[in-house]
Amino acid sequence: MNQFRENWLKTLVTFASPCKLKMIFSVIAAMVSVGGGFIPFYAVYKILSIFINQSMEWNMVVYWCVVGAIGYLIKILFYGISTVLAHISAYTILEGLRLKIADQLLRAPLGEVMKYRTGYIKDIIMDKVEAIEPPLAHLIPELSSNLVLPIVIFIWMTTIDWRMGLSILIAPLIAVFPMFFMMRSYNNRYIDYMEANNHVNNVIIEYVEGIEVVKAFNQSSSSYKKFSEAVNSFKNFTLTWFKSVWKTMNLTFSILPTTMLGVLPIGLLLYREGEITPDALALCLILSLSIITPLMKTTTFINEIKAMKYAIEVTNELLNLPVLCEKDTQAVLCGTDVIFDDVSFSYANTGEEALHSINLRMEEGTFTALVGPSGSGKSTLARLVARFWDVTSGKITIGGVDIKDIPIKQLSDLVSFVTQDNFLFNCSLKENIRLGNPQASDEEVYAAAKAACCDEFISKLDRGYETSAGDAGNRLSGGEKQRIAIARAILKNAPILILDEATAFTDPQNENMIQKSIMALSSGKTLLVIAHRLSTIQNANQIVVLRKGKIINQGKHDDLLEYCPLYNAMWKSHIGAKHWSVSEKKEAL
Numbered sequence: 001m002n003q004f005r006e007n008w009l010k011t012l013v014t015f016a017s018p019c020k021l022k023m024i025f026s027v028i029a030a031m032v033s034v035g036g037g038f039i040p041f042y043a044v045y046k047i048l049s050i051f052i053n054q055s056m057e058w059n060m061v062v063y064w065c066v067v068g069a070i071g072y073l074i075k076i077l078f079y080g081i082s083t084v085l086a087h088i089s090a091y092t093i094l095e096g097l098r099l100k101i102a103d104q105l106l107r108a109p110l111g112e113v114m115k116y117r118t119g120y121i122k123d124i125i126m127d128k129v130e131a132i133e134p135p136l137a138h139l140i141p142e143l144s145s146n147l148v149l150p151i152v153i154f155i156w157m158t159t160i161d162w163r164m165g166l167s168i169l170i171a172p173l174i175a176v177f178p179m180f181f182m183m184r185s186y187n188n189r190y191i192d193y194m195e196a197n198n199h200v201n202n203v204i205i206e207y208v209e210g211i212e213v214v215k216a217f218n219q220s221s222s223s224y225k226k227f228s229e230a231v232n233s234f235k236n237f238t239l240t241w242f243k244s245v246w247k248t249m250n251l252t253f254s255i256l257p258t259t260m261l262g263v264l265p266i267g268l269l270l271y272r273e274g275e276i277t278p279d280a281l282a283l284c285l286i287l288s289l290s291i292i293t294p295l296m297k298t299t300t301f302i303n304e305i306k307a308m309k310y311a312i313e314v315t316n317e318l319l320n321l322p323v324l325c326e327k328d329t330q331a332v333l334c335g336t337d338v339i340f341d342d343v344s345f346s347y348a349n350t351g352e353e354a355l356h357s358i359n360l361r362m363e364e365g366t367f368t369a370l371v372g373p374s375g376s377g378k379s380t381l382a383r384l385v386a387r388f389w390d391v392t393s394g395k396i397t398i399g400g401v402d403i404k405d406i407p408i409k410q411l412s413d414l415v416s417f418v419t420q421d422n423f424l425f426n427c428s429l430k431e432n433i434r435l436g437n438p439q440a441s442d443e444e445v446y447a448a449a450k451a452a453c454c455d456e457f458i459s460k461l462d463r464g465y466e467t468s469a470g471d472a473g474n475r476l477s478g479g480e481k482q483r484i485a486i487a488r489a490i491l492k493n494a495p496i497l498i499l500d501e502a503t504a505f506t507d508p509q510n511e512n513m514i515q516k517s518i519m520a521l522s523s524g525k526t527l528l529v530i531a532h533r534l535s536t537i538q539n540a541n542q543i544v545v546l547r548k549g550k551i552i553n554q555g556k557h558d559d560l561l562e563y564c565p566l567y568n569a570m571w572k573s574h575i576g577a578k579h580w581s582v583s584e585k586k587e588a589l
Contacts, residue, residue, distance in 0.1 A: 016089065016093055018092055018096065019088065019089040019092040019093070022085045022088055022089045022092075023085070023086070023089045025081075025085055026081075026082045026083075026085035026086045026089065027082070029078045029079070029081040029082035029085065030078070030079070030082040030142075030145045030148075031145070031148065032074065032078040033074070033075045033076075033077075033078040033079040033082060033145060034075075034145045034148050034149050034152070035074075036071045036072070036073075036074030036075035036077075036078060037071070037072075037075040037145075037149070038071070038152065038156075039067060039068060039070065039071020039072070039074065039075075040068040040069075040071045040072050040075075041283070041286055041287060041290065042067075042068075042071075043064040043065065043067045043068030043071065044068065044283075044286060045279060045280075045282070045283040045286075046060075046064045047061055047064050047065070048278075048279045048282050048283070049279040050064075052277075052278050052279045052282075053279075079145075082145075083137070083138075086136075086137050086138065086139075087137045089136075089137075090132070090133045090136040090137035091133065091137075093132070093136065094129055094130070094132060094133055097129050097132070097315060097319075098125055098129055100319060101124070101125055101129075101315065101318045101319060102125075104318060104319055104321050104323065105121075105318065105321070107323040107324065107408070108321040108322060108323050108324070109322065109323075109324055109387070109388055109389045109390065110383070110386075110388040110389075111347075111383065111388040111389040112321055112322060112348075112389075113321070114388075116318075117202070117205075119201075119202065119205035119206075120202070121318070123198075123201060123205075124314055124315055124317075124318055125318075128311040128314050128315055129311065129315060131307055131308070131311045132308050132311050132312065132315075134304065135301070135304035135305060135307060135308045136308060138304075139301065139304065139305070139308075142297060142301075143298070143301050145294070146293075146294035146295075146297045146298050146301075147294075147298065149290075149291070149294045150291050150294050150295060153168070153287045153288075153290065153291050154168060154169070156287065157284055157287055157288075160276070160280050160283070160284060161270060161275065161276055161280075163266055163270060164263065164266065164267060164270070164276070164284050166262075167262040167263045167266040167267070168259055168262065168263055168284075168287075168288050168291065169262070170261055170262030170263075171255055171256060171257075171258045171259050171261045171262060172256060172259075172295060174255050174261075175252050175255040175256040178248040178249075178251045178252045178255070179248070179252045179299075181248055182245050182248040182249055182252065183302075186306075187306075189241055190306050190310070191310075192237070193237065193238070193241065194310050196233070196234050196237045196238075197234065199230060199233075199234070200230045200231060200233070200234040203226060203227055203230035203231075204227070204230075207226075207227045252299075253296070253299075256292075256295055256296065256299070257292045257295070257296065259288040259289065259291055259292060259295075260285065260288055260289070263284055263285060263288040264285065267281045267284055267285065268281075324387060324390065324408060325404070326404075326406075326407050326408050327404075327405050327406070327407055328407065329407075330407065330410055331399075331401045331405055331406040331407070331410060332401070333398060333399025333400065333401055333406075333414075334399045334400045335364045335399045335400075336364045336365075336398060336399055336414065336495040336496055336526045337361065337362065337363055337364050337397075337398070337399060337400070337526070338361075338362040338385060338396070338397070338398055338496065338526060338528070339360070339361050339362070339396070339397045340358045340359055340360040340361075340381075340394070340396055341359065341394050341395050341396070341397065342357050342358070342359055342393070342394040342395075343355060343357070343358040343359075343384065343391050343393070343394035343395070343396060344356055344357055344358070344391065344392050344393045344394055345380060345384060345389065345391050345392045346392045347389075353392070353549065354377050354380045354549050355377045355380055355381060355384075355549045355550075356548075356549045356550050357394070357550070358381060358394070358550075358551060359551070360381075360544060360551065360554075362526055362528060362542075363526070363541070364495075364526050365524055365525065365526060366526060366527070366541040366542070367527045367529070367537075367539070367540045367541045367542075368526075368527065368528050368529070368540060368541065368542050368543075368544060369528075369529045369530075369531060369537035369540040369542070369543045369544065370382065370528065370529070370530045370531075370543075370544050370546060371530075371531065371532075371534065371537070371543060371544070371545055371546070371567065371570060372545055372546035372547050372566075373547060373566075375548075376546040376547050376548060376549065377546050377548075377549040377550075378500075378530045378546055379500055379501075379530060380549075381546070382417075382498050382500055382528055382530055383417075383500075384396060385398075385403070385415060385496070385498060385528065386411070386415045386417050386498060387403055387404075387408070387411060390404065398411075398414060398496070413494060414494055414495055414496050415494055415496045415497075415498060416436070416488075416489040416492045416494040416496070416497045416498065417489075417498045417500070418482070418485045418486055418488075418489050418497070418498070418499045418500065419485075419500045419501070424469035424476075424481060424484065425469060426468065426469060426470040427468065427469060428465060428466050428467060428468055428469070429458055429461075429465050429466075429467050429468075429469055429484065430442070430445055430465035430466060432469050432484055432488070433445050433448060433449055433454075433484060433487045433488055433491060434491065435488055436448070436487070436488035436489060436490070436491035436492035436493075437491045437492055437493065440491055444491060445465070445487075445491065446465070448487045448488075448490040448491040449465070449484075449487045451487070451490050452483045452484070452486040452487035452490055453483055454480070454483045454484055454487050457476070457480050486499075494525075495525055495526060496525065496526045496527075496528070497525050497526070497527050497528070498528045498529075498530075499527070499528070499529045499530065499531075500530045501530055501531065501532065532574075533574065534570060534571050534574045535574065537557075538557040539557070540556075540557070541556075542554055542555060542556065543555065543556065543557060543560055543567070545560065545564055545566055545567050547566060552564070552566065553566070553567065
């Protein structure tokens with residue numbers, strides 16, 4: 001994250017550009033508010049002069065009271081205007097950041113996005129970005145006014161008497177020394193604090209997300225121990241940091257408000273020498289007291305600016321995700337043949353080569369299956385077709401065109417991808433299926449559902465297709481969710497379909513339905529299926545056997561049984577598992 005630390009202000013300015021005028025007017029309104037705030041002080045000074053000089057002109061007293069009240073109203077009114085404009089600017093910047101992050105996640109290789117935990121991305125988009133708003137919304141009007149006010153007061157007091165101007169600086173200058181020692185290690189401590197905070201947040205998310213596993217395997221005590229240790233560690237770190245600075249911090253905040261420490265004795269000395277009038281002395285005392293609040297607020301902004309800086313630095317991590325380069329012009333394809341031409345691929349985070357010199361041709365309208373042991377590279381190979389990542393060497397072509405030369409949107413229209421971990425959005429089951437083609441009619445949705453063998457179980461739900469996926473979530477099996485995902489793919493009607501472990505959650509009874517779904521999908525399509533249940537792919541046009549990132553054999557089912565020992569062993573294992581399942585059920589009966 002170090003590479004992003006110097007760019008946080010640049011990032012903020014970039015996203016502030018749409019509301020630049022609002023921010024400028026916010027600062028101007030804040031300045032007017034500061035100016036209005038000085039009018040009551042001047043009015044009090046004039047009233048004191050009337051009484052000290054014993055002129056007792058009551059109409060003038062009333063006049064200056066009205067002037068002071070008007071000045072106070074100007075201060076409140078323009079401060080309100082400044083705050084409103086600042087908040088609008090802040091939320092505009094937050095909106096821009098969130099939309100940019102979402103856009104970056106869509107444009108980045110899906111493999112890069114999948115490196116991050118869902119909780120981490122949510123924490124950045126929601127919590128870290130939201131943390132920018134309070135300091136940003138108040139920084140514009142308050143910091144500007146709280147910086148200008150002491151400067152104007154210093155100049156004003158200097159015009160009364162240069163020694164009175166210097167006297168107001170005595171307390172802040174003394175307070176600078178303990179603050180300097182306190183701030184020496186502040187940056188490093190704050191970074192450590194945020195890392196500790198992130199760690200405890202991750203542990204909390206892990207504990208909540210994994211509570212089902214914790215309960216199922218009776219790991220409550222060990223998991224809770226990890227949770228409690230993380231919370232206690234964060235508490236101890238925070239307390240240790242506080243204990244290390246509380247003396248200097250309290251000393252600083254004790255000295256800073258004591259502005260009369262220099263103003264009162266020097267003012268009385270000048271009055272005794274006849275170099276300052278009583279009303280001028282009274283005005284200086286009032287001004288010295290009025291500087292306390294701005295000074296105290298300015299110190300609090302140090303921490304808020306640091307919080308905002310850190311939040312933007314973390315946000316920059318997602319904003320600077322690498323994006324897939326793409327062409328602007330639509331590619332002209334000659335069919336939908338998918339060809340791997342000497343393709344190798346390495347994961348960026350490990351550098352380890354996952355695929356080695358893959359050469360494979362999938363003819364248009366054919367059914368290709370990938371099989372092999374876990375970790376053999378099946379999912380990686382399939383995901384490269386959809387450009388989850390770009391290949392390290394070689395190339396993949398669709399219809400004779402390198403997929404790097406096909407715009408992302410066009411590639412997305414060409415390829416449908418159904419994974420083993422299918423996500424249902426919190427809307428009706430009908431709308432979940434319609435995601436495959438938002439323009440599809442209800443009749444087309446129902447037809448896709450029937451083709452994917454979903455109609456039977458959906459019709460048994462209380463509200464049928466109108467049932468919310470959230471309400472139905474606990475009532476749908478993994479295989480049923482997969483069939484809804486397959487229905488999406490059928491409705492999308494893309495010419496190339498990839499099924500990654502589409503039968504992972506099915507039992508033998510549902511396996512036949514999944515096979516029917518696959519047949520419905522493969523009609524006229526280029527179909528690529530990754531499967532552990534070999535019975536679902538035995539009719540494939542070609543079966544590709546992978547091991548350790550290499551193709552060791554490919555051919556039809558019967559041929560591979562004869563001359564590929566690995567495939568033969570996998571088939572026997574699969575048939576044995578099916579017999580075991582049938583025998584177990586017979587015994588139960």
